[in-house]
Every structure is written in structure tokens, then in C-alpha cells.
Amino acid sequence: MSFEAELRKGEFFIPECRSCDRVIWPPSEFCNQCFGPVSLRKKEYEGKIIEFSKQNNEYFCLVEFEKNVRVLARTLEEPEIGKKVRMSKCGISNGSYFFQVS
């Protein structure tokens, strides 16, 4: 099971190296410290909004899920700095990842 294969199904996992106890982000097939295999960890991830802006009527924000896992995500509600959010939708569209939080 790979990060991308799961993301394609709409599932967001945190890639990590269990030997080094480190998150590997952006996702990679191996750990950039020990070069060992990367495992995927799934839980209900709560993230917080670090920064945001708006294009037309759509907000985009930088969300931190845990230390070092940050993504640019779409959100439909008006964001606030520090607001707690969850990944509500994610996947791959036209070869590009997409993330939505709420």
C-alpha cells in the first residue's frame, strides 16, 4: 500500500519511518535518514490552520496536521489562524494531489 494509491481512493495517511520514529513529508518511498521503508499511519487527523488567503470566492490555507506535515488545502468555511480542522476530502485529480479541510 502506497501513499498515492490510498490518496487516489480518498484516504489520507501519514507516511512515517518506524525505525527512526519520524514523519516523512512530502511522502516518499523511503526514509531520508535511514533509507528504510516508509509505513502509513491512519487516524483521525486534526490539523490547524497556519495561514490562509482567498482566490475569487474560495479560500486556500496552509494546514499543519502534525509537526512537519503541512499542506495547501481548500476550505469552504472562512478560516481563522489556529482553527482546528479535519481532512474532509482528498485525492488525485489530473495528476495533482488535492486536499480539502473543514
Add this chain to the structure above:
Amino acid sequence: MNKVGIIACGVSPFTKNDQKIESVLADSSKDLFLDNPKIQKDDIDAVLISTNNNSKYLSPILSEMMGIQPKIAHTVESLCNSGTNSIVSAYSYIASGLASMVLVAGAERYDSPGQVLEWDNSRGEFKHPVFWASIFSKSYKREYHISEEQLALVSVKNHMQSKKNPNALSNKTYTVEEVINSKKLTDDLRLLDCSRPCTGGASIILASEEITKKTTDVPVWITGIGQKTISASFTKNMSLSSMESTAIAGKNALKMADKDIKEIDVAEIHDAFSVCEPMALEALNFSKPGEGTDMVKDLYVTNNCKINPRGGLIGCGHPLGATGIAQTIEITQQLRSNAGKRQLDNVRTGLVHNMSAAATSSTVLVLEK
């Protein structure tokens, strides 16, 4: 290490023309030889190309077009930072003794693939640079209580300065109101806050100390180099209101040149977007954190053009592969006192700051006469 000098410069006008990349490279490169008859093509040991264009084998192609048969021929690519990276590579070949004279040619087309870093999936669907620039602008304004008007002044100043640059893409000046009322790309970015992609070329020849002294009466020396890469992905920038890679590169370049930032008389700063100029001024220690826009205002009201005299990326346009070389040429011309209408007084030491992909990587050069 052998000393490295700059002996010839060539820039072609930055345009929106649909021109083949090979022809853009040739335009600025042939001027090097036409303007400097003392330079013998047979003495060129290396030809380095700086571009994000996907065309292949560009260094051998340019060499053949110029009638050169170099020992070393290859391309250097590092997004917006390609030009200064290729100059550092040329410097290294000469400093190590592998080459005595190196031609560095940078070029880009208006439709460059280097504008978007496809690999960085952590940006989700927001891969265009306007998104990181919006996040930087928002964060910088929030952190230091900076207004849109204060950031817009960067664009006003640099457009004004580019009026004196015959090669610049822009030939217009704007007011703060016009910048703020220009097309809204996002809530935190207007069209006139952005440098524009364009077609343009810039070429330079670097040489050993011996050749430099023989070839030119106005030598300019590269005395400091600092580079730092933090990451490739935008989301690895832990601070969104400061430039870590620029701070490290700047410190190392000044240390190598044994200079203090106060001794820098002129600087080219990578203002891909308005917010980048104050952030870079702060990272380089030209001003304190949060006071970069005060410096911009002070420069503007006193008509002091020491920062981005050629008009910066905002005024000149930003042909990625050519930018770092064009910046270095501007500082070289200022040091040689042949910058035309843009010439500043008493220039002894200059600095070039270039960076890539939301300041994940930076290069700083110190040049002296």
C-alpha cells in the same frame, strides 16, 4: 583558489516574443564577442547554459552556433535560481583550474515550464507561485502589521527604476493606487505585485585573474559566494515571513568577501513578488526584521536606486534562466561605471541575491572592482 573576474556582459531585451530558445541564447551571447574583440573564442574552455526550457543539448548547440569547441559543455537548472547557480559553477571551474574562461548563457521563453514545480504535491492543487506568494504576503503583513500600500510601493519603485532600463519588459510607471487597483489575483496579491514571465537572454564571460587583467581595463571580481538550500517543497518553510536560505547564503557570501552589509553600495534583490523585496532586505540584514518596507519607502522618497537599479524582476520581467545572469550584469555595469542612466555614484561593492521556489534555495554573490 584562483581569483575569478567578469570580462564581458550581454543582455537582450526582455519581451513577450515567441522566439526559439536557441535564438534567445545566441542573441545575448554573440554580443559578448562583438563588443569585446580582445576575447578569443578559442580560449573558452566551458559553455554553461542556464534555463528551465525543456530543449535538450543546449550547450553544444550554442557552442556550435558561436563557433566554439569547449572542453566542458552542459546545462545548469535550479528554477529561478539557475542563473546565479550557473555563475557559481563557472566560478568553480575557474577557481579550481579546470577552466580559464567560461561563457555562461541564460535564457527563457515566456511559456517556461519552470514556473510551476510539479513535484511539490504538498501544495495540493495550489502549485502556481501566486499561491505561495499570497501566503507569504498575508503572513508578512500579519506578523509586522504591514499594509497593502506599503507592499505596493515595492512595485511602484521598481517600475519607476525600470524606466531607465532599455532592456526591461515594462516601460510604465504606476502609483500605489494603481498597483492596489490592478487585477486581483488573490485577496493578498495584485497583478502588479508580480514579476511577469517573459522571453529574454543574458550572457556573461568569467575568466581567471591573468586573463581578466589582460582582457579588460575595468575588471570586476566575484569575491563572495553563499548558497543554501533548505528544501524543495514550499510547505517546509517553517517561517512564512522570513527567508532562512537567504539569511544563510547572505551571511556566508559576506564572510567570504570579508565585507559587512553596510559596505554594499548596490544590490540586485529577487523581487519575484512585492513581498519578496522587504523579506530579502531583512534576511540580508539591510534592515531589521519587519522594517524592510520602511527601507523601501526611504529609498523611494529619497530617489535612491541602490536596491534593484535595473528595475528588479517586477520591472524587468522574469525570464527565469536569464534573471540571475542579468542581475549579475547590472552589478558589474554599476561597478564598471557603465550603467548608463541608471549609474549610481561611488559604487565599489555590489551584491546579487537570487532564489528559487518560495526561497527554499538562495544564492548570494558579492562583486567588487
